[in-house]
Amino acid sequence: MGKLLDINDGDRILISRTDRLGDLILALxxxxxxxxxxxxxxxxVIASLYASPILENNPRIDNIVRVQNDQLQxxxxxxxxxxxxVVKNKYQAVVAVYPERKISQLFYDAGIPVRxxxxxxxxxxxxxxxxxxxxxxNLKHESEYNLDFLQFFRDGETVRxxxxxxxxxxxxxxxxxxxxxxxxERFVVLHPGSGGSAERWCLDDFVRLYEALENRELEVVxxxxxKEGETxxxxxxxxxxxxxxxxxxxxxxxxxxxxSQADLVVANSTGPLHLAVAVGTRAVGLYPSRKAMxxxxxxxxGDEDRVIQPVGxxxxxxxxxxxxxxxxxVETVADEVIAMLAEK
Numbered sequence: 174m175g176k177l178l179d180i181n182d183g184d185r186i187l188i189s190r191t192d193r194l195g196d197l198i199l200a201l202x203x204x205x206x207x208x209x210x211x212x213x214x215x216x217x218v219i220a221s222l223y224a225s226p227i228l229e230n231n232p233r234i235d236n237i238v239r240v241q242n243d244q245l246q247x248x249x250x251x252x253x254x255x256x257x258x259v260v261k262n263k264y265q266a267v268v269a270v271y272p273e274r275k276i277s278q279l280f281y282d283a284g285i286p287v288r289x290x291x292x293x294x295x296x297x298x299x300x301x302x303x304x305x306x307x308x309x310x311n312l313k314h315e316s317e318y319n320l321d322f323l324q325f326f327r328d329g330e331t332v333r334x335x336x337x338x339x340x341x342x343x344x345x346x347x348x349x350x351x352x353x354x355x356x357x358e359r360f361v362v363l364h365p366g367s368g369g370s371a372e373r374w375c376l377d378d379f380v381r382l383y384e385a386l387e388n389r390e391l392e393v394v395x396x397x398x399x400k401e402g403e404t405x406x407x408x409x410x411x412x413x414x415x416x417x418x419x420x421x422x423x424x425x426x427x428x429x430x431x432x433s434q435a436d437l438v439v440a441n442s443t444g445p446l447h448l449a450v451a452v453g454t455r456a457v458g459l460y461p462s463r464k465a466m467x468x469x470x471x472x473x474x475g476d477e478d479r480v481i482q483p484v485g486x487x488x489x490x491x492x493x494x495x496x497x498x499x500x501x502x503v504e505t506v507a508d509e510v511i512a513m514l515a516e517k
Contacts, residue, residue, distance in 0.1 A: 182213035184265040192271045194224040194444030201335035203319040208233035210329035226425045230338040259283045311470040337451040347430035354417045360392040364440040366401045371442035372461040372495035376408050384414045385507040450475045463488040
């Protein structure tokens with residue numbers, strides 16, 4: 174048990190999670206909990222430029238500090254400007270939920286009095302307070318590991334599930350985009366892309382799943398980036414399966430709005446899967462049978478979500494060359510989608 178911090182009304186607390194979208198979403202319960210327990214403190218979050226939009230409109234986050242990670246690593250002038258910004262904000266405490274070396278050193282250089290991070294890394298020397306835990310064994314969910322940092326703070330209400338707060342105009346924009354491709358009120362979203370942090374189900378199978386669901390009289394649309402849209406279009410053409418898609422038509426918050434309107438989302442273990450859950454949409458997550466990528470740690474947090482993995486195999490394929498995900502059959506996923514929709 175760590176020693177409780179001396180936090181006073183009016184103090185400023187910074188929470189740092191500067192890596193991927195899904196990681197930031199799973200840190201939201203910790204950030205909101207800090208605000209609930211210290212309502213008279215200013216609670217800011219520092220996050221990557223790409224993922225940071227999901228923090229907008231959150232009533233429990235007072236300010237967002239956005240970081241371009243590539244510039245932080247290579248551009249000394251950028252780092253100096255970011256350092257000055259952090260110094261100017263006069264934080265009393267920072268929690269490095271993700272203790273990347275450069276950002277951890279920046280907090281030290283900024284002279285923040287209380288700097289909390291995990292022990293056991295070389296750059297742990299930059300922290301004044303250390304959390305003694307290791308995530309390597311994947312013994313619990315990533316969000317629970319994040320909540321372990323609460324041991325330094327006062328007791329009180331704890332937020333357990335992430336939430337992204339949408340604006341009405343974002344939902345209207347999402348409905349317009351969906352209407353433009355002929356999607357009505359009830360539909361399923363397939364998101365084949367992946368940030369590369371986990372092995373993924375192959376794109377052709379997502380396109381075949383699209384056809385299988387459409388054949389069962391469901392409306393389906395495929396989401397993704399503009400670049401992903403090119404590969405999806407090529408797969409659709411090769412398979413002779415025309416597929417509606419909104420690839421390249423959404424920024425991050427508009428994607429969140431699209432997902433919020435769906436009845437169900439099917440995705441690999443990736444940020445948009447967690448984004449769907451955070452806007453209240455049920456999800457089917459496709460996960461490899463590899464310990465480092467276990468749904469026990471990285472699975473969707475909703476009570477009604479499902480996870481599908483290859484059966485009877487522990488994946489030992491070289492990274493990026495997994496063939497085990499091919500064991501997940503299109504009909505298995507389609508049956509799960511139909512069953513979940515029937516439950517609603």
